[in-house]
């Protein structure tokens with residue numbers, strides 16, 4: 001599901017967007033809502049997410065007025081960053097244009113010096129490895145089929161404390177310094193989730209397909225030495241054809257303690273490793289005041305679609321059709337809320353829901369949505385696959401076969 005905004009492995013979307021509907025007799029009652037109601041629901045959802053993040057992770061909001069800024073900025077300044085830029089060609093479809101609040105030079109950043117010592121990185125790995133409770137990626141996400149296993153940092157008490165201190169004295173200031181946007185000032189930044197990831201060649205956990213997270217900033221800390229694995233690194237799709245120095249075929253690879261940051265919504269992935277293990281620490285940050293309406297509505301629609309797809313099409317279940325209708329309405333809402341500025345996901349989701357509904361009259365609308373998705377992301381595999389299915393359905397002129 002490379003093009004769907006799913007934060008795998010990480011719990012960055014730990015809260016269920018359907019949550020506001022829980023407790024109602026008909027959870028679909030909230031599906032067909034007007035945009036004003038949607039905005040109110042989304043704002044409430046975002047406020048809850050912000051509060052949850054403040055409980056789990058350091059933030060200046062939670063610190064309380066008057067607390068001395070211990071070690072503030074001790075490590076953050078002034079690190080040099082390699083800067084990777086958007087192509088500026090909005091029609092090249094490989095993230096040709098930045099999303100607010102980012103600028104054209106904000107495709108990615110990679111540190112020129114380590115921000116963390118090899119010892120503190122090794123301590124994070126040691127704690128994660130001390131207990132074998134690693135988790136696997138969501139099997140449903142097709143881009144995650146060879147994905148690394150992961151441990152949320154909240155399960156690792158020492159790493160959690162370490163990370164909270166580093167958010168304050170290193171990471172928040174570094175993000176602000178690197179991206180220079182008022183919306184990303186340390187006071188406004190929050191962390192939605194953070195995990196240790198482990199790629200392991202012998203276990204077939206070799207790579208993470210291209211996807212989008214977000215919105216916000218993804219911060220990736222390399223935890224182990226580069227000579228402990230072959231291949232690997234953070235793949236930034238839009239960099240692949242680029243002549244900018246400092247990457248190889250779009251892959252940013254750095255020694256332990258270094259940091260790679262990018263707007264979480266740029267199409268990116270984990271490049272395949274062919275030997276050894278690669279450990280990284282990934283944190284997803286967001287700006288507290290901005291309610292990402294398009295994103296929240298997309299996630300909500302995705303839940304309806306996922307619930308529908310868990311019901312066998314052959315059952316001809318009315319509930320399945322109802323869920324698909326709610327998903328299509330939800331994606332349409334997301335598009336009205338600006339979802340397409342962040343991602344092709346809402347177009348892909350809309351088309352998917354329409355095709356699953358199995359009514360020939362929906363096929364042209366699905367095709368139009370998919371053409372738009374492919375304009376935004378020509379390499380989206382899910383959009384291409386669905387477009388082929390829509391065309392086959394249009395030719396046959398009969399109700400669609402279920403996938």
Ligand SMILES: O=C(O)CCC(=O)C(=O)O
Pocket residue numbers: 009010197208213220233234235268269270271280282
């Ligand atoms: O392996 C990497 O550098 C990318 C990881 C990633 O994109 C993710 O965990 O969402």
Ligand SMILES: [Fe+2]
Pocket residue numbers: 211212213218268269
């Ligand atoms: Fe990611």
